[in-house]
Amino acid sequence: MMRKLLLSLAVFLMAGILVACGDEGSDSEGSSGEDSIKIIAAHNQTDPENPYQKGLLAFKEKAEAESNGKIEVEVHAGTIGTEESELVEKLKTGAADVVLVSPGFMTSTGIDQVDLFAFPYLFDSYDHWENVVTGEVGDKMANIINEESNNDFKLLGYWTAGVRHYYGKKPIKNIDDLQGMTIRTQTSGVVSDFWEEVGTVPTSVAWGELYQALQQDVVDSAENAYPYFVQQDHHQTENGKYITETAHDYTTRFLLINGNKFDKYTEEQQDIIMSAAETSVEAEWKSLHKQEEEYKGIAKEDGAKINQIDRQPFVDIAKPIQDKAAKEIGVEDLLEKIRNAK
Known part of the structure; x- marks a missing residue:
């Protein structure tokens, strides 16, 4: 009888040890999982x-x-x-x-407040842009995004x-050259308002279909930064080989x-x-x-024609559009701070 009792006790103690070891292993794995x-x-x-x-x-x-x-x-x-x-x-x-x-x-x-950063001609240099996004306005916008x-x-x-420029089927020497041209860009909002005001017709084309649209004369022009449209060979199409450095958007x-x-x-x-x-x-x-x-160098080597333009007439058109849009979305104070950060 005593022998059976001792045997049962030994089995009980061994089971307890195994359970304890098993629990310890589970805790370790759980902790590791939470840390990863x-x-x-x-x-x-x-x-x-x-x-x-x-x-x-x-x-x-x-x-x-x-x-x-x-x-x-x-x-x-x-x-x-x-x-x-x-x-x-x-x-x-x-x-x-x-x-x-x-x-x-x-x-x-x-x-809606983030549309401030889409305003054409909001910035006139990278230094201006960096001063804004790393300063008070950048912090304020971060808080708005989180709270809203x-x-x-x-x-x-x-x-x-990057800096966005016009590229199309002909060079732009002044605003009159844009009259009636279709341009692949946003078709609503402040960006669309700007391009309509300078005389173009904003047109929607998916980014992946834009090469074909430029090649087949579906749109007359587009706008983007060099690393993006040159990587996609847009500058080698009939309606993309003339680049005018409008620098309308940092x-x-x-x-x-x-x-x-x-x-x-x-x-x-x-x-x-x-x-x-x-x-x-x-x-x-x-x-x-x-x-x-x-x-930009690749575009030149491939035969694209690049020209400069007096941007002030474009800036003059953009400013009242900025003022109106800033009032509508409640960021007039931030717009003023950006203008003063040059």
């Missing part, structure tokens, strides 16, 4: 040499290095959405964690898509993260993500500036 996160980062450009890709790869490298691999970043170059509206929706639903979008597509979410979206969107940094792009998800990360993870974002901003700016000169 995966971030899906996406932009809408498909060219691997695009500055957007350079920036997000810098974000990935920094985040993974500083976290010793506990933060994994998966970068998507147009593979989960070539339209910015898709990326914004994925950010809201959690299908993506970090995305890059333009002011025009942010307004579709109901945050109910924390769906948190700004990680300001990127740029572009702003928003690097966003889902704010609600960001708030659930540990403080250490948040610090690493913000540090990686700063690195990505520097990398994207550097890549963009380098590529603007590089692709």
